[in-house]
Amino acid sequence: MLKIEEIDAYYGDLQALWGISMQVNEGELVALVGPNGAGKTTTLRVITGLLKPASGDIHFYGHHLDKVAAHKIVELGISQVPEGGKIFTAMSVLENLELGAFVASARKVKDQSLQWVYEIFPRLEERKNQRAGTLSGGERQMLAIGRALMSKPRLLLLDEPSFGLAPLLVEQIFAMITEINRQGVTVLLVEQNVRAALELAHRAYVIENGRIVGQGTGDALLSFESVRSAYLA
Amino acid sequence: MLEPLVQNLAFGLLVGALYGLAAVGLSLVFGVTKFLNVAHGELLMFGGYASFWIFTLLGIDPFLTLASTIVFLLVIGLVLYKLLFARMVKLTESVKIQNTLLVGFGLSLILQNLALRLWTADTRSITTFYSGSVFTLLGVRFPIVRVASLVIALVTLLALDMFLRRTYTGKALRATVENWEAATLMGIDIQRVYLLSFVLGAALAGVAGCLVSVGYSIDPVMGMNWTLKGLIVMVLGGLGSITGTFVGGLVLGVTESATGFFLSLTYREVVGLVLFVLILVFRPQGLFGTKEG
Amino acid sequence: MTRKQVTFSALLILIAILAFLPVVVKKDSTINLALLVLLYVSLASSWNILGGYSGQINLGHAAFFGAGTLVTRSLWLAGWNLFPSLLAGGLVAVALALLIGIPAFRLRGIYFAIGTLALAQILYITVGNTLPMISSLPAQSLATYELVPRYYLFLGLTILTTGTAYFLVNSRLGLGIMAIREEEDAAESLGVSALQHKLLALSVSAFFAGLTGGAFAYYHVGYYPQLPFAPEWTFDSMMMAYIGGAGTIIGPIIGAVFFVIVREFLVLKLAELHLIVFGVLFILVVLFLPGGLVGVWGTLQKALARRSRPKEIKLTPTRES
Numbered sequence: 001m002l003k004i005e006e007i008d009a010y011y012g013d014l015q016a017l018w019g020i021s022m023q024v025n026e027g028e029l030v031a032l033v034g035p036n037g038a039g040k041t042t043t044l045r046v047i048t049g050l051l052k053p054a055s056g057d058i059h060f061y062g063h064h065l066d067k068v069a070a071h072k073i074v075e076l077g078i079s080q081v082p083e084g085g086k087i088f089t090a091m092s093v094l095e096n097l098e099l100g101a102f103v104a105s106a107r108k109v110k111d112q113s114l115q116w117v118y119e120i121f122p123r124l125e126e127r128k129n130q131r132a133g134t135l136s137g138g139e140r141q142m143l144a145i146g147r148a149l150m151s152k153p154r155l156l157l158l159d160e161p162s163f164g165l166a167p168l169l170v171e172q173i174f175a176m177i178t179e180i181n182r183q184g185v186t187v188l189l190v191e192q193n194v195r196a197a198l199e200l201a202h203r204a205y206v207i208e209n210g211r212i213v214g215q216g217t218g219d220a221l222l223s224f225e226s227v228r229s230a231y232l233a
Numbered sequence: 234m235l236e237p238l239v240q241n242l243a244f245g246l247l248v249g250a251l252y253g254l255a256a257v258g259l260s261l262v263f264g265v266t267k268f269l270n271v272a273h274g275e276l277l278m279f280g281g282y283a284s285f286w287i288f289t290l291l292g293i294d295p296f297l298t299l300a301s302t303i304v305f306l307l308v309i310g311l312v313l314y315k316l317l318f319a320r321m322v323k324l325t326e327s328v329k330i331q332n333t334l335l336v337g338f339g340l341s342l343i344l345q346n347l348a349l350r351l352w353t354a355d356t357r358s359i360t361t362f363y364s365g366s367v368f369t370l371l372g373v374r375f376p377i378v379r380v381a382s383l384v385i386a387l388v389t390l391l392a393l394d395m396f397l398r399r400t401y402t403g404k405a406l407r408a409t410v411e412n413w414e415a416a417t418l419m420g421i422d423i424q425r426v427y428l429l430s431f432v433l434g435a436a437l438a439g440v441a442g443c444l445v446s447v448g449y450s451i452d453p454v455m456g457m458n459w460t461l462k463g464l465i466v467m468v469l470g471g472l473g474s475i476t477g478t479f480v481g482g483l484v485l486g487v488t489e490s491a492t493g494f495f496l497s498l499t500y501r502e503v504v505g506l507v508l509f510v511l512i513l514v515f516r517p518q519g520l521f522g523t524k525e526g
Numbered sequence: 527m528t529r530k531q532v533t534f535s536a537l538l539i540l541i542a543i544l545a546f547l548p549v550v551v552k553k554d555s556t557i558n559l560a561l562l563v564l565l566y567v568s569l570a571s572s573w574n575i576l577g578g579y580s581g582q583i584n585l586g587h588a589a590f591f592g593a594g595t596l597v598t599r600s601l602w603l604a605g606w607n608l609f610p611s612l613l614a615g616g617l618v619a620v621a622l623a624l625l626i627g628i629p630a631f632r633l634r635g636i637y638f639a640i641g642t643l644a645l646a647q648i649l650y651i652t653v654g655n656t657l658p659m660i661s662s663l664p665a666q667s668l669a670t671y672e673l674v675p676r677y678y679l680f681l682g683l684t685i686l687t688t689g690t691a692y693f694l695v696n697s698r699l700g701l702g703i704m705a706i707r708e709e710e711d712a713a714e715s716l717g718v719s720a721l722q723h724k725l726l727a728l729s730v731s732a733f734f735a736g737l738t739g740g741a742f743a744y745y746h747v748g749y750y751p752q753l754p755f756a757p758e759w760t761f762d763s764m765m766m767a768y769i770g771g772a773g774t775i776i777g778p779i780i781g782a783v784f785f786v787i788v789r790e791f792l793v794l795k796l797a798e799l800h801l802i803v804f805g806v807l808f809i810l811v812v813l814f815l816p817g818g819l820v821g822v823w824g825t826l827q828k829a830l831a832r833r834s835r836p837k838e839i840k841l842t843p844t845r846e847s
Binding site: 269271317320321330331332334335336338339340342343345346347350457461464498499502503506507509510513514 | 581583629630632633636637639640641643644645647648651652655656757761764765768799801802804805806808809812813
């Protein structure tokens with residue numbers, strides 16, 4: 001459903017991505033892994049339109065994403081959980097979730113979506129009237145994911161959901177992500193935590209210094225010698 | 234005798250309500266777009282003149298024509314935004330802040346001299362049949378017009394608060410204040426949010442201007458003074474809270490009155506500015522830090 | 527000749543013309559006009575040192591100008607000689623600048639601009655309330671008043687201001703100042719003390735504004751002490767610097783000349799119109815022509831240069847078709 005072809009991207013004069021090509025098929029949980037600063041977040045920004053690529057194509061169900069304005073991406077069915085969650089701390093948990101359903105199509109089914117999110121993240125329902133700023137790190141991440149789900153996305157982009165979380169929480173979050181994928185949401189997971197991501201994913205891409213240096217199924221990459229030594233030692 | 238003091242403070246409170254109203258408009262635009270519209274005072278001035286001329290030429294009471302003044306300012310705000318500010322949205326942060334300041338300043342110059350050209354430097358004021366009416370409470374005189382202005386200011390701010398808290402568009406605005414990128418990811422069109430907030434800011438200035446023209450007086454050069462009042466209150470009351478800003482306005486009004494009463498008129502004129510500078514220097518983080526952090 | 531040499535020679539010629547002006551032209555009104563232009567060049571140049579080169583928009587420039595007038599006028603009327611009075615005016619302006627600058631530079635972005643505006647307004651209002659009476663020259667000074675020496679004072683001052691700006695900009699300090707404008711944090715990490723450089727630029731800017739104020743006090747027969755503190759002086763200087771070309775040496779000069787000419791021209795037709803015109807020009811410069819008139823000139827030069835080159839190529843025989 002999502003096809004990225006030969007994307008070059010720049011920050012000003014600085015090139016960040018070289019000929020990135022990736023594919024995500026419906027129902028899959030695909031991981032994009034690599035070290036810090038490899039270009040993972042940049043790739044996501046290109047997909048969601050926050051950064052326009054210098055060359056290359058992005059297709060999503062026939063739409064040319066590189067030609068679509070950033071705020072219209074959600075309407076097409078792509079929702080992103082940005083790095084750190086970026087929840088609206090001054091607003092309540094409920095308001096954050098409501099904003100997730102901002103686009104007209106999502107607003108109509110807001111109440112159903114809310115129920116669905118509460119099922120996956122019961123903690124959010126408990127705290128629904130609390131100011132988002134009072135939530136703990138793990139709860140914030142849950143809120144960020146829940147908020148992204150409110151638009152009933154076909155493709156969910158996750159930017160380092162494990163970042164800054166204790167290992168137990170990371171396990172929980174990843175379990176929830178697997179569940180979300182199982183319920184039919186295609187997932188593109190960007191992660192520094194290579195082992196966990198590869199264990200979760202059907203397929204994965206490895207990115208280093210702005211270039212894709214490897215791809216394959218999660219299991220295959222896990223056993224691949226260079227990946228083991230570089231990231232899993 | 235306590236009475237003159239209380240009378241004085243009452244007047245301070247009444248004008249403070251308008252300071253608060255003026256500041257909320259400025260603060261709304263600044264919070265959402267990070268543009269500091271230094272021509273805000275001139276928009277207020279135009280609102281005042283709109284009310285004045287409708288009253289003088291058509292004889293209709295300014296409180297009744299408030300809606301038309303609002304519409305007038307909405308249109309002006311729209312035109313100015315599309316013409317001048319819309320193109321600066323994509324600039325990098327520091328350049329954007331600097332350029333919008335400069336453009337705002339150029340705009341204030343143009344508007345001020347346009348007003349001088351069109352309407353001469355004479356001070357104007359709207360005098361209705363009830364302008365002199367006063368009601369007395371516990372020995373303190375409250376001019377009806379100014380009390381009505383306070384009420385209208387409160388109602389306006391209440392309406393704004395409802396809009397921001399209860400409607401989806403209002404929430405989108407608040408979300409943009411916090412994190413425009415995250416807001417974009419929700420499908421919020423930032424350009425439209427910026428436009429809306431600018432236009433709303435202009436409308437709020439218009440309301441304030443109308444109230445000033447009835448309760449006080451207007452002239453083409455009043456703009457900078459009101460912009461400064463707005464800035465002072467914005468810094469006093471803090472960004473992001475309508476209530477806080479309104480209270481800040483009241484505080485400024487009362488402080489000015491008290492200073493004028495206890496010290497002298499000279500000090501009354503500068504006390505606000507001095508407070509402003511002190512807060513900027515000693516507590517800039519405390520009032521604005523959260524957003525910049 | 528290089529472009530720099532051309533510009534330099536042009537300036538020398540201009541200075542010569544200006545130096546001989548009072549000798550050739552005996553009309554007071556012309557000398558007054560030239561003096562006014564010099565005053566504005568000085569003010570705009572001094573503003574530009576901070577605003578144009580370091581990017582710190584100072585909306586309180588009039589405070590330094592005004593302080594200079596106050597100090598110089600008081601000392602001179604009290605019996606001091608002119609040059610010590612002028613110097614004192616400049617130094618007091620610097621003191622004021624440091625007083626303002628040290629807390630003000632902790633403010634990032636626009637807060638510095640509005641902070642300086644507020645401070646200047648405080649001075650404006652206070653002076654207006656504490657010194658409401660017009661300041662007039664005593665009778666014997668009036669009797670011996672001569673315009674021409676005052677003209678030369680302004681000329682010398684303007685040359686000094688512009689020259690200092692030039693040397694400052696082309697020095698290592700100047701590089702530091704401009705580095706701050708581009709990217710303050712990066713500059714800091716390279717060892718450029720942002721605060722020190724900003725204070726330096728501010729002090730130099732204030733010093734010359736103060737000197738100009740002193741010259742103003744020496745020039746005017748009678749004026750309200752509040753007048754030089756009026757924000758218009760700041761705004762006019764800023765507009766001249768931008769319209770001429772902020773961040774260049776010639777920019778403020780061109781801007782000031784342009785400003786005075788247009789104002790004189792329009793004042794005959796409609797008052798206040800010149801400010802509307804300048805407001806519009808200013809906005810146009812900020813939005814579309816960041817280099818100001820100097821930038822436009824530079825672009826024109828390049829365009830003309832590009833056009834003239836192909837002609838030369840045609841003269842040389844080539845094998846390619």
